[in-house]
Amino acid sequence: MTFEELDLEDEILDGLWDMNFRECTPIQEQAIPILLEGKDLIGCAQTGTGKTAAYLLPILNDLLIEHDHHEEAIHAVIMVPTRELAQQIDQQVQGFAYYLPVSSVAVYGGSDGMVWEQQKKGLDSAADIVIATPGRLLSYLKLGLIDLSRVTHFVLDEADRMLDMGFVDDIMQVIASIPKQRQTMLFSATMPPKIRALAKQILREPAEIRLSVSKPNSNITQLACLCYEPQKPALVQHLLKDLQPTEKVIIFASSKIKVKEVARLLKAMKLNVIEMHSDLEQSVREEVMLSFKSGQKNVLVATDIVARGIDIEDITIVINYDVPHDPEDYVHRIGRTARAGEKGSGITFVEEEEQWRFAQIEEFLEKEIDKMPLPEALGAGPEYHPEQFKKKKKSGHRRKGNGGGNAKRNGKGGHRNGAGKNEHRDKAKADQNVKADHAAASDKPRHAKNKHRHHLNKRKEVSSQA
Numbered sequence: 413m414t415f416e417e418l419d420l421e422d423e424i425l426d427g428l429w430d431m432n433f434r435e436c437t438p439i440q441e442q443a444i445p446i447l448l449e450g451k452d453l454i455g456c457a458q459t460g461t462g463k464t465a466a467y468l469l470p471i472l473n474d475l476l477i478e479h480d481h482h483e484e485a486i487h488a489v490i491m492v493p494t495r496e497l498a499q500q501i502d503q504q505v506q507g508f509a510y511y512l513p514v515s516s517v518a519v520y521g522g523s524d525g526m527v528w529e530q531q532k533k534g535l536d537s538a539a540d541i542v543i544a545t546p547g548r549l550l551s552y553l554k555l556g557l558i559d560l561s562r563v564t565h566f567v568l569d570e571a572d573r574m575l576d577m578g579f580v581d582d583i584m585q586v587i588a589s590i591p592k593q594r595q596t597m598l599f600s601a602t603m604p605p606k607i608r609a610l611a612k613q614i615l616r617e618p619a620e621i622r623l624s625v626s627k628p629n630s631n632i633t634q635l636a637c638l639c640y641e642p643q644k645p646a647l648v649q650h651l652l653k654d655l656q657p658t659e660k661v662i663i664f665a666s667s668k669i670k671v672k673e674v675a676r677l678l679k680a681m682k683l684n685v686i687e688m689h690s691d692l693e694q695s696v697r698e699e700v701m702l703s704f705k706s707g708q709k710n711v712l713v714a715t716d717i718v719a720r721g722i723d724i725e726d727i728t729i730v731i732n733y734d735v736p737h738d739p740e741d742y743v744h745r746i747g748r749t750a751r752a753g754e755k756g757s758g759i760t761f762v763e764e765e766e767q768w769r770f771a772q773i774e775e776f777l778e779k780e781i782d783k784m785p786l787p788e789a790l791g792a793g794p795e796y797h798p799e800q801f802k803k804k805k806k807s808g809h810r811r812k813g814n815g816g817g818n819a820k821r822n823g824k825g826g827h828r829n830g831a832g833k834n835e836h837r838d839k840a841k842a843d844q845n846v847k848a849d850h851a852a853a854s855d856k857p858r859h860a861k862n863k864h865r866h867h868l869n870k871r872k873e874v875s876s877q878a
Contacts, residue, residue, distance in 0.1 A: 413441045415469075419448055421476050423511040424469060431507050437462035442621045444470055447597065452618035454611050455599040458744070461623060464504055464569070467597050471565045472505075475514050475540055484538035485562035489590065491546055491583065493573040495520035495694060498543045501569070505541055519544035519552065521694055532557060546574060546582035553589055563590045568614075571600040571607055576716070577690050580610070587614055602740050627777060628743055631750035633757045634777075635784045636770065638793040643786065644733060644761055645677045650787050651731065651759065652683060652711065659728040660704065663713045664745050666734040674733055675713040688714040719744040725752040732760040735769050739776035759784070764794045764801065771798035 413436045415428050428434075436444070439457045446453055447470035457463050471488050492498050495518075502518035509516070517534030519542055535542070535558055542549070542558075552558040566587070568574065574583065596615050600607050603622070611618065628634065639647055652661060663678075665671045668689035675687040686709035688700050703709045705724055712718070713733075719741065727749045736742040742760075749756025760781070762770045774780055786793045 418444050418469075420444075420469060420473050423476060424473055424508065427508050427510045427512070428469075430510065433465070437466075439463050439621065439623055440466045440469075443467065446619045446621075447471075447595070448473065450595055452596045452615040453598070454603075454615065454618045454620045455597070456601070456603045456620075456622040457599065458601050458623070458626065458740070463599050464501055465508070467567050467569075467599065468501070468505060468508055471541070471567075472509050472512060472514060474565065476512050486535075486539065486542050486558070486560060487563060488541040488565040488567070489549070489560060489563050489586070490541065490543045490567040490569060491549065491574070491586065492543060492569045493545065493577055493579070495545060497570065498545060501543045505543070514541065515539045516541040516543060519548050521545060521548040521551070546579040546586065550582045550585055553586065560586070560589045561591065563594060565595050565597075566590055567597045567599070568610075569599050571598050571610065572602045572604065573717075575606055575610070580606075583610075584613075601744070602738060626743070628746055628758070629750045631753070631755045632746055633755070634746065634760075634781045635757065636760045636762050636781045637784050637786060638762050638767075638796055639786060639790075640793060641763060643790045643793065645674070645681065646790055647761065647786065648674075648678060648731065648733075649681050649683070650790070651729070655710065655729075657684075657710060658707060658726070659710060660707070660724065660726055661711045661729045661731065662718065662727055662745075662748055663711065663731045663733050664719065664736070665713060665715065666737075668715055670734065671713050671715055678711065678713065683711050684709050685711045685713060688712060688718055690715065690717055716741060716745070719748070724748070725754065727751070728756055730756070730758045732758070735760060735762055735766040736773070737769070739773050742773050762796075766801075767794075767796060767798040768801040 414434055415436060416425060418436070420428075439455060439461045440463075443453060443455055443463070443466040447467060453467075455463055455466065467490075475487055490501060492501065498518040498520045502516055505514075505516040515534075515537070517531060517539040519531050519535070531548075532552075535552065549558070553560070568583065574580075596618075598607075598611050598615060598618075637647060648663065655661065663674065665674050668691050671687050671689045675685050678685045686700050686703055688697060692700065700709075700712075701718075704712045716736075730746045730749045732742070732745060736745060746758030749758060760770065770781075783796060
């Protein structure tokens, strides 16, 4: 289906045409007609499927139609887990709304006083759309610096990540400040019970769209290694012994406590390691990612906070220090490698009591993942008999790990702390694409309806203040 077949205003179609958006992705084809009818929606889809446009375009369409009748106010709030995602969505709004009298501002924490003032100016200028992280938005609310009483559209994007990062209370406080008569959209890559419970609280008779998780890139060599917990640090050292300074590795662990433990062990082995988890302040996270991207550090130990949140093209190996808790996490994690047509490896360490969980991943992938042997110096590992652990999985027993201590150290049931998106492009790519795509904006737009374009300078002025 093309965008022209959807009931979108011509000004929006003009922007899409200039950005070279022609064909709808599956999530866009299914979601946009539902949202244009004003219904609430639950969307379960991976990052990179085009879900940002799936909710932005109907919001912009509604704001365009109703704009002449509205007082200057915030009409849409989009809540996201990280500042990086807020910035990316703000860039996309600017592209899609190029011919619209609609403004936006990204609001996020971890910034200096100058950025705080810039965000406040954007809010004072009555931006139509606010894209915000929960903590910073709640701070503005408590200080009385933001009025959400006229919000008509509310979006929770990557809701599973926000709940994993502990934002549920902040989210509910923000929702309490928004009118009950609104259109609510919830998007999540996974749909665990806690997301279902949240959806039941905040949505009204929602439509639901669920897209199947795509399989991993064929350029990724997938391997598994059967081992015991004490063998893992030496196994990492063995796998990375020939790592070149220009090559990058991400090691995913199940919790922030485990990340800290693994990072400490690997630093003692003189590996060039840095860690990333939700305990770090936003400014520190930025320093960590800059250090990793620049190659100052080439081994990143992380929770799932970066599984969907970075786009680095030269990651050669992804190591799952623990078996991911579901196939979606597995696909997101190893999907950090083999990007931009390159090749890469995804290696998963599998302990005895994780074997059934790993077998479920193999069942989802519809393939058996090759099992690599342990180095002789590390001794023998366990045999692969996942059926023996099926009963424990079903009965909800915790994994005991080495000496029965790991379950306690890792938190209840290996609960993930944090999750990680790259929608269509990172911020740099978005800046470049918006400039390039609209270089041709001086040509006559493809669609005829231009009644709102005299507002363009006003929108640019408000957006620049943000």
